[in-house]
Amino acid sequence: MANQARQRAIIKVFRKYSHSLGPDALEFLERVLDDHDIADEDVEASIDMLAKEYNKQDDAKMKVTLSVLQRVYEAAQEQGDPTSRHRDVLDPDSHIHLINAFDMPCWHWSTERGTFEQHPGVLTASGSADSRVACIRDRHHIIKQCILRNEHFAPSTLPSHDRERLVTLRSTKQLLGRFGERFLLLGMLRTTKEGNLCIEDADGTVVLDFGKLDEPGDGLFTEGSFALVEGLYTEDSTLEIIAIGQPPCEPRDISRSIYGHIDFLGKGSTSLLEDAQHTIRIREDLSDLHLFFLSDVWLDHPQTLPGLEQLFKNCVDNSFIPKIIVLCGNFSSRSISQGSGSEVQLYQEKFDALADLIARHPLIARTTHFVLVPGPGDICANSILPRRPILSTFFTRLKSKVPKLHLGSNPCRIKFFNQEIVIFREDTMARMLRNVRGVKPNVETNDLKKFLVQTILDQAHLSPLANNIQPVSSDYDHALRLYPLPTCIVLADKYDRYKLTYSGCHVFNPGSFIGNNYSFSAYKPAEMNSEECILDVQSDEE
Incomplete structure (x- = not known):
């Protein structure tokens, strides 16, 4: 690899973390690569490790400081191979944390500082009125800063032919008076009072004309979701759409390398080195x-x-x-969210029956953590997202017989070591x-499943819909946020079961437990993958 090519690779890695390199820092990194005989194909991976550690330093500046970079390099040398150290016995129970939506700290995006506060x-x-505006702005800014870090949008600091392929993101205020020009916009899709679909960003709105669009990109485009649209601005003050697509998704390791010091879950932040260990x-x-x-564990169903x-047996x-x-x-x-007294009484009795069933298997009752997450039809203190846990009065017997019982909100999260589920x-x-x-057009079922997962992850939000379609408490909108991207997402749905991995995030739907067979999913943290399971009661096989 020629020197200039190596320099481009080094600068590309640091640019990913919003840092620029001066000649002294660039020369130092080239010397490090030469001293360790780093092969050409390993340059980016090696520099990426140093860039991640530099980014976590308290005194790290946007323009890389040579003294800080040298300190990071020396610390990495002293640390050596983390796998060679003495290792204590792992206690998985001490690393299991259930985080309810109402316990998560709220982080807003600061445009002044360019980070979270x-x-x-x-x-x-x-x-409040302010929080209803702030939650939409946060979604917009988070997606936008991910786009600007994307390799198709971030320009190189060295002369390169790649500049010709870069795309420039514009704002609606830049459309004024520029008829016939081509623009790329990022904004939220919404409907005007006249019933026209438009795109709205922080500076204004423009009506979209889909007359000449052959077909949209992959994904599901809904009102309330953000989209990248490219088109020609017409004299009718509309944008004649050429292409529309989902914003690109940022992998978890990139987000964590930049914001790893921020405790999004309220359970303590960990370094990338600890995550790797x-x-x-x-x-x-x-x-x-x-x-x-x-x-869909229908306790009132006879099966x-x-x-x-x-299953327990x-x-x-x-x-x-x-x-x-x-x-x-x-x-x-x-x-039965508004059920009669007899229905509520039956609801209580079925949870008591579940407690007795679990107690008949002492090993499971004693060692397994049980998490109960409410569905749309369960009895909760509120009906909008996020939903609070089912009222605790129904679980008196369960609490007495299952010591590791957790009542989850909807949604909720499990932090297991470095994994977020x-x-x-x-x-x-x-x-x-x-x-x-x-x-x-002509989308098949498997494509719909893929489009749903892609849309949820690209939007970095569990409910990319307008508030009149799916009401969300604006003060707790951050609890539905998917940034940084989790390790795994369980989209429990009555729709057909599926599993797939997108941008390094494993997503699956276990499907309804009751059906022709008892179906559920088993997730294996060691592989960060799930397995679809079916319980055959007649043959006693799982």
């Missing part, structure tokens, strides 16, 4: 650890409790005890399809 005030369930330890020491996820009984007989079992609602086959119980596919404003 923690909200200083008290959050309320009703929200945890990944190795989980893979080596906890290779058989599993988490079970069940959805549900026998199915759970068989199989686990005990095969010495295969899951560390966590997540049960998602609805916990009744009929919505988001659990969301909502009929997301049906709601998105009912409100879609653009999708490719």
Whole structure:
């Protein structure tokens, strides 16, 4: 690799973390690569490690300081191979944290500082006019700063032919008087009072004309979602669309390398080095650890409790005890959020029956963490997102017989070592399809599943819909945010089950537990992958 090519590779890596290099720092890094005989194909990976560690330093500046860079390099040399150190026995229970939506700290994007700032005030369930505006602006700024870091948008500091392929993001205020010119805009899709679809950014709106668009890009385009649109500005003050697509998704490792010092979950931040160590330890020491996820656990259905009984029996007989079992609602086959007294009484009795069932398997009751997540039809203190846990009065017997019981909000998160698992119980596919404003024609079922996952992750939000379609508490909108990208997302839905990995994030839907067979999903942290499971009660096989 020629010197200029190496320089471009080094600058590209540091630019990814919003840093620029002076001649002295660039020369130092080239010398480090030469001293360690780094092969051409390993240059970016090696420099990336130094750039990540530099970015975490308290005195790190946007223009890389040579003294700080040298300190980072020396510390990396002293640290050596983290896998060669003495290792204590891992205790997975001490690294399991359930984070409810209402316990997550609220971080807003600061345009002045170009980073996140923690909200200083008290959050309320009703929200305020300011918070309703702020949550939309936060979504816009988070997506925009990810786009500007993307390799197709970030210009190189060295002369390169790549500049010809770069795309420049514009604002609606730059359209004024520039008829016939081509623009690329980022904004939220919404409907005007006249019923026209428009795109809105921080500076204004422009009506979209889809007359000459062959077909949109991949994904589901709904009102309330953000989109990248490219088109010609016409004399009618509309944008004649040439192409429309989802904003690019930023992988978790890039976001963590920039904002790893921010404690988004409220359980303490970890360094990238600690994350790497945890990944190795989980893979080596906890290779058989599993988490079970069940959805639509209708306790009033005659087949549900026998199915759970068989599941627990199989686990005990095969010495295969899951560390966590997540049960998602609805916990009744009929919505009882406003049910009669007799229906509420039956609801209570079924949870008591579940407690007795778990207690009949002491090993599971004693060692397994049970997480209960409400569905849209369960009895909660509120009906908008995020939903509070099911009222604790229903779980008196469960609490007495299951010591590791956790009542989760919807959505909620599990932090397991360095992994973040988001659990969301909502009929997301049906709601998105009912409100879609653009999708490719003749889409098959498998494509719809892929488009749904892509849209949710590209939007960095669990509910990319207008507030009149899916009401969300504006003060707690950050609890639905998917930034940095989680390790795994459970989109529990009554729709067909699926699993796929997108931008390094594993997403799956365990499907309804009750059906022709008892279906659920088992997630394996060591592989960051899930397995679709079916319980056959007749043959006693899982």
